[in-house]
Protein backbone atom coordinates (compact mmCIF):
# COMPACT_ATOMS: atom_id res chain seq x y z
CA UNK A 692 0.00 0.00 0.00
CA UNK A 693 1.14 3.55 -0.70
CA UNK A 694 1.09 5.87 2.35
CA UNK A 695 0.25 9.57 2.29
CA UNK A 696 1.63 11.66 5.17
CA UNK A 697 0.47 15.23 5.77
CA UNK A 698 2.72 17.52 7.80
CA UNK A 699 0.59 19.72 10.09
CA UNK A 700 -2.13 20.39 7.49
CA UNK A 701 -3.97 23.67 8.04
CA UNK A 702 -6.79 23.78 5.45
CA UNK A 703 -9.66 21.37 6.30
CA UNK A 704 -11.04 21.18 2.75
CA UNK A 705 -7.63 20.09 1.38
CA UNK A 706 -7.23 17.32 3.95
CA UNK A 707 -10.83 16.25 3.31
CA UNK A 708 -10.20 16.01 -0.46
CA UNK A 709 -7.11 13.89 0.29
CA UNK A 710 -9.15 11.65 2.61
CA UNK A 711 -11.70 11.07 -0.16
CA UNK A 712 -8.97 10.41 -2.73
CA UNK A 713 -7.31 7.96 -0.35
CA UNK A 714 -10.56 6.09 0.26
CA UNK A 715 -11.09 5.81 -3.51
CA UNK A 716 -7.53 4.72 -4.36
CA UNK A 717 -6.76 2.61 -1.26
CA UNK A 718 -4.08 4.90 0.12
CA UNK A 719 -3.32 5.01 3.83
CA UNK A 720 -3.30 8.48 5.45
CA UNK A 721 -0.96 9.67 8.22
CA UNK A 722 -1.52 13.05 9.85
CA UNK A 723 1.35 14.68 11.72
CA UNK A 724 -0.11 16.99 14.36
CA UNK A 725 -0.80 19.67 15.24
CA UNK A 726 -3.46 19.98 12.60
CA UNK A 727 -4.93 23.47 12.08
CA UNK A 728 -8.52 22.14 12.58
CA UNK A 729 -10.51 19.26 14.09
CA UNK A 730 -11.72 16.31 12.04
CA UNK A 731 -15.27 17.19 13.13
CA UNK A 732 -14.92 20.68 11.57
CA UNK A 733 -17.95 21.29 9.29
CA UNK A 734 -15.67 22.42 6.42
CA UNK A 735 -13.81 19.09 6.63
CA UNK A 736 -17.00 17.01 6.86
CA UNK A 737 -18.62 18.77 3.89
CA UNK A 738 -15.81 17.70 1.53
CA UNK A 739 -14.87 14.33 3.08
CA UNK A 740 -18.54 13.23 3.36
CA UNK A 741 -18.85 9.55 4.31
CA UNK A 742 -15.50 8.70 2.69
CA UNK A 743 -13.88 9.25 6.07
CA UNK A 744 -15.44 5.92 7.20
CA UNK A 745 -13.74 4.17 4.27
CA UNK A 746 -10.31 5.58 4.95
CA UNK A 747 -7.55 4.48 7.26
CA UNK A 748 -6.16 7.49 9.15
CA UNK A 749 -3.31 7.36 11.68
CA UNK A 750 -2.45 10.45 13.72
CA UNK A 751 0.93 11.31 15.31
CA UNK A 752 1.67 13.85 18.02
CA UNK A 753 4.69 15.23 16.11
CA UNK A 754 7.27 14.45 13.41
CA UNK A 755 9.56 12.55 15.82
CA UNK A 756 6.71 10.23 16.74
CA UNK A 757 5.84 9.72 13.04
CA UNK A 758 9.47 8.94 12.17
CA UNK A 759 9.96 6.48 15.04
CA UNK A 760 6.79 4.55 14.28
CA UNK A 761 7.65 4.21 10.57
CA UNK A 762 11.42 3.83 10.72
CA UNK A 763 11.51 0.81 8.39
CA UNK A 764 9.92 2.72 5.50
CA UNK A 765 11.27 5.32 3.09
CA UNK A 766 9.99 8.86 3.59
CA UNK A 767 9.75 10.62 0.24
CA UNK A 768 9.27 14.37 0.66
CA UNK A 769 7.34 16.31 -1.98
CA UNK A 770 8.57 19.85 -2.09
CA UNK A 771 8.92 22.65 -4.61
CA UNK A 772 12.55 22.98 -3.39
CA UNK A 773 13.57 19.51 -4.66
CA UNK A 774 15.98 19.11 -7.56
CA UNK A 775 14.66 15.70 -8.73
CA UNK A 776 11.38 15.07 -10.55
CA UNK A 777 8.73 12.68 -9.21
CA UNK A 778 8.21 11.00 -12.61
CA UNK A 779 11.88 9.95 -12.81
CA UNK A 780 11.83 8.29 -9.37
CA UNK A 781 11.16 4.58 -8.72
CA UNK A 782 8.53 4.33 -5.98
CA UNK A 783 8.20 1.19 -3.86
CA UNK A 784 5.18 -0.40 -2.19
CA UNK A 785 4.96 0.89 1.40
CA UNK A 786 6.73 4.19 0.65
CA UNK A 787 5.54 7.18 2.66
CA UNK A 788 4.86 10.22 0.45
CA UNK A 789 5.15 13.25 2.73
CA UNK A 790 3.45 16.56 1.86
CA UNK A 791 4.02 19.92 3.55
CA UNK A 792 1.78 22.37 5.32
CA UNK A 793 -0.17 24.64 2.96
CA UNK A 794 1.12 27.83 4.58
CA UNK A 795 4.77 26.91 5.13
CA UNK A 796 5.83 23.54 3.66
CA UNK A 797 8.11 21.67 6.09
CA UNK A 798 11.07 22.76 8.28
CA UNK A 799 14.70 21.90 7.47
CA UNK A 800 14.70 18.98 9.95
CA UNK A 801 12.10 17.20 7.79
CA UNK A 802 14.08 17.81 4.60
CA UNK A 803 17.19 16.23 6.12
CA UNK A 804 15.30 13.23 7.58
CA UNK A 805 13.76 12.27 4.26
CA UNK A 806 15.11 9.49 2.05
CA UNK A 807 14.50 11.60 -1.07
CA UNK A 808 12.99 14.97 -2.07
CA UNK A 809 10.96 15.24 -5.26
CA UNK A 810 9.03 17.88 -7.13
CA UNK A 811 6.33 18.12 -9.75
CA UNK A 812 7.70 20.34 -12.56
CA UNK A 813 5.70 23.56 -12.96
CA UNK A 814 5.55 26.37 -15.48
CA UNK A 815 8.11 29.14 -14.80
CA UNK A 816 5.58 31.64 -13.44
CA UNK A 817 3.93 29.21 -10.97
CA UNK A 818 4.94 28.88 -7.31
CA UNK A 819 3.23 25.64 -6.25
CA UNK A 820 0.28 23.32 -6.69
CA UNK A 821 -2.53 22.89 -4.22
CA UNK A 822 -1.45 20.12 -1.81
CA UNK A 823 -4.43 17.85 -2.63
CA UNK A 824 -3.64 18.16 -6.35
CA UNK A 825 -0.02 17.25 -5.63
CA UNK A 826 -1.13 14.15 -3.72
CA UNK A 827 -3.34 13.08 -6.67
CA UNK A 828 -0.56 13.54 -9.23
CA UNK A 829 2.24 11.85 -7.28
CA UNK A 830 0.20 9.04 -5.69
CA UNK A 831 -1.15 8.13 -9.13
CA UNK A 832 2.37 7.70 -10.45
CA UNK A 833 3.42 5.63 -7.40
CA UNK A 834 0.32 3.41 -7.81
CA UNK A 835 0.88 3.05 -11.57
CA UNK A 836 4.52 2.02 -11.11
CA UNK A 837 3.55 -0.61 -8.55
CA UNK A 838 0.71 -2.06 -10.64
CA UNK A 839 -2.02 -1.06 -8.20
CA UNK A 840 -4.32 -0.11 -11.09
CA UNK A 841 -4.62 -3.67 -12.47
Ligand SMILES: C[S@@+](CC[C@H](N)C(=O)[O-])C[C@H]1O[C@@H](n2cnc3c(N)ncnc32)[C@H](O)[C@@H]1O
Nearest residue numbers: 769770771790791793796810811819820822825
Ligand atom coordinates in the same frame (compact mmCIF):
# COMPACT_ATOMS: atom_id res chain seq x y z
C1 LIG B 1 0.94 25.07 -1.14
S1 LIG B 1 2.34 24.06 -1.03
C2 LIG B 1 3.33 24.88 0.19
C3 LIG B 1 4.04 26.06 -0.30
C4 LIG B 1 5.08 26.51 0.71
N1 LIG B 1 5.24 27.93 0.56
C5 LIG B 1 6.42 25.80 0.51
O1 LIG B 1 7.42 26.47 0.38
O2 LIG B 1 6.47 24.55 0.56
C6 LIG B 1 1.82 22.71 0.00
C7 LIG B 1 2.56 21.44 -0.26
O3 LIG B 1 2.17 20.92 -1.53
C8 LIG B 1 3.24 20.18 -2.09
N2 LIG B 1 3.57 20.80 -3.40
C9 LIG B 1 2.94 21.81 -4.03
N3 LIG B 1 3.47 22.02 -5.24
C10 LIG B 1 4.46 21.11 -5.40
C11 LIG B 1 5.37 20.79 -6.46
N4 LIG B 1 5.37 21.47 -7.59
N5 LIG B 1 6.25 19.78 -6.27
C12 LIG B 1 6.25 19.07 -5.11
N6 LIG B 1 5.42 19.33 -4.08
C13 LIG B 1 4.53 20.32 -4.22
C14 LIG B 1 4.39 20.24 -1.12
O4 LIG B 1 4.38 19.09 -0.31
C15 LIG B 1 4.07 21.51 -0.32
O5 LIG B 1 4.69 21.52 0.92
